[in-house]
Amino acid sequence: MPQPSVTYLPFVALAAVLLPFAGSLLSAIAGRRSQSGAIAITAIAGSLLTAAYVFAQVWGNAPVHGQWQWFVIGETPFHVGLLLDNQSVLMLLLVPLIALPVHLYSVAYMKGDPGIHRYWMYLGLFCFAMMALVVADNLFLLYVCWELVGFASYLLIGFWFTRDTAVQANKKAFIVNRIGDIGLLIGIAILYAQFGTLDIRTLFDPHGLVAASVVADGQWIASGRSMPAIWLTLSGLAFLLGAIAKSAQFPLHVWLPDAMEGPTAVSSLIHAATMVAAGVFLLARIFPLFNGTALMVMACIGVFTACMAAYFALTQYDIKKILAFSTISQLGFMVAGIGMGAYHAALFHLATHAFFKCLLFLAAGAVIHEMQHLNKQYGLEIDPQDIRGMGGLRRQMPLTFTVMAIAALALGGFPLTGGFLSKDALLVHALEWGAIQPGLLRLLPYFLFAAAGLTAFYIARLIFKVFVAPPAIDRLTQIHEVGKWMLVPMxxxxxxxxxxxxxxxxxxxGRAWLTQGMVPDTLPPTLPAAHTLVPVTATLIALLMAWLAWKWYVKGAYPLRTTGLLYKLSLNQGYLDKLYDLAVISPVLRLSHVLREADRYLVDGTIDGLGRLGRLLAALAGWMDQYVVDGTVRLIGKIAYGLGNVLRRTQTGRVQYYLFTMFFIVLIVLLYQMIIHA
Amino acid sequence: MNPHLLSILIFLPLLAAVVMLLIPTVQKAAYKYIALVTGGLQLLLSGYMYYRFHPKGAGITEERLYQFKEHLPWIRLDMGGMGRLEIDYFIGVDGLSMPFLFLTALIMIIAIGASWNMQKQLKGYFVLLMILNMAVMGVFSALDFFLFYVFYELMLLPLYFLIGIWGGARREYAAIKFFLYTLFGSVFMLLVIVGLYFSVTNPETGAHTFNMLHMMDPGNYAPNSLFSWLAENQLFGVPARLLAFIVLFVAFAIKVPIVPLHTWLPDAHVEAPTPISIILAGILLKIGGYGILRICFGIFPDMALQSAWWLGLIGVVSILYGAFVALAQRDLKRMIAYSSVSHMGFVLLGAASLTAEGLAGGIFQMISHGFLSAALFFLVGVLYDRVHDRDIYHFRGLASTMPRYTALVAMTFFASLGLPGFSAFIGEAFVIIGTFNSESAHGVLPRWMAIAGSVGILLSAAYFLWTLQRMFFGQPRFKGGQEWLAVLKDTSTRETLIMLPMLMLALTLGIYPAFALEKINASVLALVSLVTGG
Amino acid sequence: MITLTHFLVVSACIFAAGMYAVLARRNAIMVLVGIELIINAAILNLVAFGRYDSTHYGGQVFAVFAIVLAAAGVAVALAIILNVYQHYKTINPEDIRDLKEK
Incomplete structure (x- = not known):
């Protein structure tokens, strides 16, 4: 591959990464004065330009690697560095490309919010963390950015911190992500223990350390070190755990629907390119690490998530919740794709998904914005996010309808959209992968087809309910199209x-430039038939589903009971939140209470008991001292005193009495003597 | 460079204390200014020393690699048949102690700043504070075991009075508990010191010695002495060296503290006035960790290697137990006290891993916890000063009424729960990495300990974020109603100024950990090779 | 013939009478007389036993010596009684109890 022509590329990429951070810092310094967002928008625009330049230079060329020593711990140096290869520059470009429209959109959407200066600050931090994550050249740095992304999302989800639901959601998001972070940390620890380095290139290059390590005799051996082979699988699963949390896969997807509590613009960013993409990106980045078991688990989780989330999305009424589950489902597609070895297709889907999902959210935000406006204008109290309160908006908001329909088509995988291409790539590959799998694994691709069908159904339901179906109330005809600040980005x-x-x-x-840039080394044999069959089948299924939705929701021929078990299961998101509450959170809190009581009464009680015992012994000794030891001494004194008191009676003071006594005693002595001598 | 720099650093507070004693009691303001100037001078001095400290000064066993050292004969007593008593005034600094000297100076000045509004018996308070300051500095620089013990015990006395006189409602209980707990540990330490004294001879003079560095060299032990490496004596059916190691470990572990010897900490913290809480958490706990590394590991490296598994287990238990109990606390200060238990568990786990990463991570964690816990306690003090209440459930939505305070709390909380960019992250991450590496490197700690320890990171996020959510977010609602609303003013300039250096340091060390790591690396490596023998 | 036993019996009778006077009488003068009787009983014994010392006449010499001393003692005792009488306005020994601590 040709080398990029310039040597200062790392610095340009660094500028692209640091610009949003600088914008964030400046916003923080400016405080309340930076309400317009001019700083943040300039920063992200600059970042976009530099990122585009880097992209143009690197894409298709050999990777560029720039690093600087950060610190040395023990004898191991750690670096701060950028690894610019096709994967990373793609993401580097994608992030500001999505973020810039979101920034512009936010100008209108967040107008008048009292905390808007914080908003720009957090947004900059968010973009910075994500961009740094994608270019990080070692896993430790990646971990740092990984957590920073989580932190920034925490700030943004809880942006309206006086709302209880918002602050519960951001706490949940951060803690659930922390579970993933632990997975990532342990994965890093495993790699560090095994290879002594965390440099991505050294590790995951086609000829890198991971590729060179072998499993033999149940041992995983690499460059003089070895550990039981199970740790190879475990390391893959540990990283997978990180990705599961960040990319909202089952069973750690629960934070994402709640994260809707943040401003809608933030949701669009989280769902498109900045947060959930990180997990998929990580999996693609460290792909060589995964062995068969890890990949299989990954594929299963991905497929299950795709189906489960699509199923949950069917019955949600909150417009943002539907989109949230749609994101989870689509991420499931990507994770499954990576699990099946097609990380190029997964990243492709990540890129196309980023655009249309961001658009879906922005359009939904536009609708919510106008609904709120309507509420305010007429003093209504409709839930601005409930699709049951909407309908027929296509007449009042034609442009919003158009763009949202395009995005919906892309999500549903209809031809002529980016989504069609990427979903196709995934499905085709899934079939090819399935063809060489043993046993039940062969069925996995068909579940993906089912999920794709459900996707078409729920997004069609959304569009029809909001834009096409008869209006829920008459006032809806008074709604307006959004302003151009929001329209242009859309x-x-x-x-x-x-x-x-x-x-x-x-x-x-096959002709998409994006997938050509990073085709994996090993792919299952192609099935030529699939390449024509899959698009046709998928489109037909999608059309059928859309038609069904049309019939149910527009024509009003709704056939289902809302009390059925399956319906309730979907509406309540599988009762997973309740399950976690019962199975995890309550036991943890109970345990902590038990431990607190144990600490107070058992541990501290023992110590206090020892203290009391000491005092008891001291009291005993004191009593002994007072009454036994000193008592003896005083008893002797008392005896002497008492004796004296008795004897003093003899001292009458009368001389004759004394004389008599003397005489008497002498007499007794004499008698005694006489008796003895006798 | 002045050869007595270290002595000046140690005894400057003593001078200040003498000056304070001479000043009549009516000059109330004078005391705090003298203390502040002393603290400032110490901070400058220790900062200069830190800057001048050569990264290659590994120290540990080799006297020539210590820096700023002073070695003078102190007590020479001919004891007839028992030989000559040889006690030296021997102080010096290596990578293990240098960061702590700086930390002590920093925490001291912050504690002085936090005592600015103190009203009660200022003279006594500041004199005791200065004596404490001197003792702590001495502990971190003493290289003669006798001298160490003198400073170590000297430290207890002012603390007892500082908690017992200036503390909260149950201050006497807390002070006595603290004092007895620590004394319990150190009394047995004295026995070991005496035993070591009779086992070790100075190779130059042939006399028995208290010199710690001589105690670290197996060659200096008399062949049949109690603690001889070769004799393998038994005491009460336990190898003598192991018993001595355990005794010393318990003495220092009480300070750390470890579960289940931790219960003095919540009480002492809750009852102590804010500045003393800051000192307790910021410095005193570190003396435990420092003692374990310098003395337990340094003098009994063979036993350290042998007991590492148990130390690691204690570390893991402390991490998890502290975190769980913190999760269930209602009292904010108690919650932070238990979080200290959890965070200090990482130190022990890192030390037990006997890898450079784990050990350096543990020391880094101590430094980081030094100013982060100080910051946390200071922040609790800010709230307590205003409404004299610390119950988490009595506050809600503080973010709306005290935005600056909330920002500071949120930053400190996130720093403490190990957010990258702050120092605690580096410490905890490398403790976990080092622990994991331990089995690969020399098979000391099993890998599950690293995984169990990392759960503590998760739990710390849980209790800090939950507290943040309960106290600071949502609609404002206070137990004290309007009355509280009136007094809950945002942080003053003085309070913000005190917080800034700690947060800046946490950030600086988090972003560029080399500032600390480059100074401690050499010593860490020396210690690792001393213990693992490689 | 008058044997030693006769002397001793007489002497014992005198001693007993003296003793009685000393212990029982309520008049210091009579007590003094009793003392004199005891002394005389002793002197009588001395003289009686002096018989066995015909070379030095130790008994007789000692008796004379005792008589002189008794005379001197009586003089002093009478003086004391006189002073006691002046002080206590009584010479009944029963009434003079200053030897006992109050």
Missing amino acids: LFLAACSLFLVFSLHPFDV
């Missing part, structure tokens, strides 16, 4: 959701 994203951005050929994913 139009831009709509354009990016079409196929032209990714491939000149609307139907052949």
